Amino acid sequence: MRRRSGKQVFIVLGVGTLVILLASVFLGRYPRPYWMPPRLLLEDELARRLVFSLRVPRLLTALLLGMTLSATGAVLQMVFRNPLVEPGFMGVTQGAAFGAALSILWLGKHPLVIELSATLFGLIGLFGSYFLSRRLRFGGWVLRLVLSGVAVSALFSAGVGILKYVADPLTQLPEITFWLLGGLWGVTWQNFWYVLPFALAGLLTMFLMRWRVNLLSLKDETAFSLGASTNRERMVLLFASVTATAALTSISGIIGWVGLIVPHIARRLVGASADTSIPVAMLLGGIFTMLSDDIARSLLAGEIPLGILTSAIGALLFMYLMISMGIKVRA
Amino acid sequence: MDHKAIAAKDVSFAYHEGGIRVLRDVSLDIPAQKITAILGPNGTGKTTLLHLMLGLLKPGSGEVLIFGKHHGAYSRREMSQIMGLVPQFESIPFNFTVLEYILLGRSPYLKPFQSPGKEDLQIAEEALTSMGIVGLAGKPVSELSGGERQLVHLARVLAQRTKILLLDEPTAHLDLENQNRILNLLVELTERGITIVLTTHDPNVAVYAAENFVLVNEGRIYVEGGLDTVITPENLSTMYNVPIHVENADGHTMVVMDKNG
C-alpha cells in the first residue's frame, strides 16, 4: 500500500465515521430485518423510542469501544516496541473483565466501583505480562512479551470462568458467553454516560501524547537523550489507555483483535509515525467496531456475540497481512 | 572552566550495589569545540562512560559536570538541547520514514503535547542537506543500507542542534568510504563550534579525526591528552596487549600492528 497524506486520510475517515454512524441508526431488526425507512421515525413512536433509547447509545458505545481498543493497541505496540501486542494479548481486557466480574459478585454493583476494579485488574494484567516476560529465558524480546501476555490473559479468562462457575449459583453475573465473547446487547444510556468520561480521558491523553509515543518507541538511551522521561511518560500513557479500555470492557465483555489489527492497517495507510497513525487508527477502529456490531445485532434474529465477529474478521485480516509480508517482525 | 565542555572527577560506577565497579576513579576533561576520542578495547566501560556523561546513569561516587554544572542543575529539556547521543545500536521497530525519524530530533524543543511544526520541518530538512542525503527523506528506515543509516542517525542529532554530540562507535560496521564521510562531517561540525565525544576501539579512527584522546582500560583512565602524548607504541601495546607501531606517512599518523613482534 502506498502511503497517503495523513491529513487526507484522517478527513476521509472522519467523514466515513459520521456516514456510517448515521446509516447504522437505520439498521436493525425493526420493523423488518435490516433497513428501516427514515420516514418511520416521524410516524411510529415505538421506532423513535427504539432508535433513541437503544440504537443510538449502542452505536456510540461501539464507536468508543473501537476507538479505545485501537488507540490502546497502537500505544501498547509502540511503547513495548512490539507489533504483535494488543490489550487482548496483554492481560488488559481479560484482567478488566475479571475485575468487573469480581466487583459485581462481591464488591458492589455501582458502576464506579466496577470501573475501579476493572482498571485495577487491567493494570495488574498489563504489568504482570510485562514483568513475567522479563523473567523468561526463551526467544527474543518480541516473542517473550507475547508469550507471557497470552499466558496472563488466559489466566484471567479462566478466572472469569471460575467466578461464574463457583461463586455464582444465583446467576448474578452475566452469562459466561457475555464476558468471554463480548456483546453490546444490554447497553443503555446510563452505561454510556458512565463510560464516556473514562474513555474520553484515555483517548484525549493518547491523542495529545501521540508524538511522544514515537519517542518512546526508541531505545531508552536515545529517548532519554531527546529529553523524554521515559518511565513517567510510559506510565501516564499506559494508565490512561488501560483505564479507558477497562471502562469499556466492563460493559462490553472481552473483545479482541481490534487492538491488534487496526493499528497495523493504519500504519500501512499513513506510515508508522504515531503522529498520524494513532488518530487514523482511532477512526478506523471506530468504523470497524460499528460495522461489526451492526452485523452482530442485525444479521440474525438472535444476537451474535460481538467478540466472535471481531475475532473472525480480525483474524482473517491478520492472516492476509502476514501472508502479504505486511508485518515485519524479528522474533 | 569555560573551555571544558564535560568534566568528570573521580567517578566510579557499578551497575549493581556492591557489584563490580565498571569504572573506577575516572577523571577527565573534554575540551569544547574539539573532537575527543575515547579509545579502548571492547568491554572496558566506554559506553558506560558515555551514559554517565549523558546523565542516563548516575555515578556511584564522584561527579560529572557539564559546562561546569551538575546534571541536576539543568532541566531534562535543557539537557536534551545541550547534549545529543548517537548510540552504538539503534533499533527502530517501526518503519518510520527517514524524515519522520529525523524529526524526532526536534523533541527537546517541543512542548508536551506539541507535534513538530513548519520550522522543525525546515531544520530537519537542513540536517538532511548537510548530510547530503536529501533524496532519502521519504525512504522507510528499514530499507537503508548500513552507511545510510548511520548518516541518518547523525542527521537526527544534527536536527537536535546540540552543543555537544556523543557518539558510540560511530564507524563500526561501515565501509571505508562511509567511515571517511562520517569522520569528515564530524570534523566539519567542530569547525561550527560543536563539541564531539566519540568512542571507538579502532585507533586509526581516533587518530584520523580527534585532537584529544583518552585511553580507557579496565575501567580506568590510562592516559589522557593530545596525539603525541597518548598515541605512542608503548601506551597502545600495553592497552591492547598486542605489539603496535606508530608510523608517520606524509604527515598522517598511522597505528599498525607489528607482525614481527
Next chain:
Amino acid sequence: MKKTALRWFVFMIVSSSLLLAACGSTPAAGDGSGSLEITDTTGHTVTLDGLPQEIAIAGKASVMVQDAAFMFDEADQKVKALENRNQSVFDFLPVVDPTIDEKDLFERDAGPEQIAAVKPDLVLMKNFNKSKLGDSVEKLGIPVLYLNLESPDIFYQDIQMLGEVFGVPERAEEIIRFYQDRVENVQEITSDLAEEEKPRVLILRYSDQGGDFAFSIPPESWLQTQMVEIAGGRPVWVDQGGSGGWSIVNFEQIAAWDPDQIYLVDYKGDADEVVRRLKEDALWASLSALKNGQLYGFAFDFYSWDQPDTRWILGLEWLATKIHPERTDEIDILAEVDAFYDVLYRLDQESIQENVLPKLRGDIP
C-alpha cells in the same frame, strides 16, 4: 536393516489394531445371565441382570430425569443416588419421598468415577450427557439409559422405558394415559382453529446481567415450540435458523415480531417481578402484547412449567387457557395441579395444600 524395520513396522500396526479392537468393545454391562434388555429413545440398548435395585441419576438436567423417575413408587426404594445440582433437590423431592436425604448425593457435575463409587447397577441421564459423561460411565461397566423428553411422543416412550426399568409397566401406562388424555383434550379444543385465529406467541427467557435484562428465545426443536403449537398458538421464533440453545434477542427483534402474547420464563422463579418491571417500562409499553395486557409470567411451582420436566403437561394446559381463554372454560388449572400431584406423585390433599400451592407463581387464576 530395511527388512527388519519393515517387519517391526508391520508388527506394530497389527498389534495396535488388535489392541484398539479390544478396547473398542465395551465390557458387557452386568455379568452372566443378561436377562433384561432395555432400549431407550436414543436407540441405546443395555442388558441388565434383572431389575436394577441401585439406580443413580446424574448429569446435566438430572432434575428432569429425577422428576420423571419419582412418578414411580419404586423410585423411593430403588433410586440410591442423586446429583445435587443446586438446592432444589431439597425443595421438591422430599415432599414426594421423605427418605430423600438418606440417599447418596453427588457433587454437581460429578464425573464417572464418583458415580461409580456408589456402585449403581444402572444410571439414568438426560440424553445430551451421552458423549461427555454417559459413554465414560459405560466404559466402567455400568449401564446407562437416556431420557430425551423433548416432545410428547418421545416423552411417552421414555415413560414406558422407565416402566420397564422399575418393573411396573402398568404404572407407566397409567402415567401415559394421564398425559395423553390431557393432550388430546387440548388438541380437540384447538384443532379446528384457522391460522389467523391462532395468536402469535413469543416465549422469552429472562436472565440477569448485573442490572440489565437479557432475553433469549428457545430453539425450534425444543418442547416449548410444540407446547405453543398444540395449545393453539403460532410460535414466532421458528424459521430463524436458530442455534442449539437459548439465543439472545434484542428488543428490536421483539418489536419487529410484535407478538400478540409474550410469556416470560424465569428459572429463578422471579418471573412475576420481571413482568411487573416490564409493564412499567416505556419502551415495552408500546408493544401490542403489553397494550392488550397479554404479557404473562410463565407458570411455576417448584420448577417452571415450560421445560421437558414432568410439569410440561401443566404448562401445556395453562398455555391453552391463556392463549384461548374463550375455549378452555372447562380447564381448571388448580384442579389440574391437584390431579397432577395426586395421580403422578401420590400426594394427599394436605400435602398439596401445604407444599405445592404456596409455590405457585406466574399468572395462574
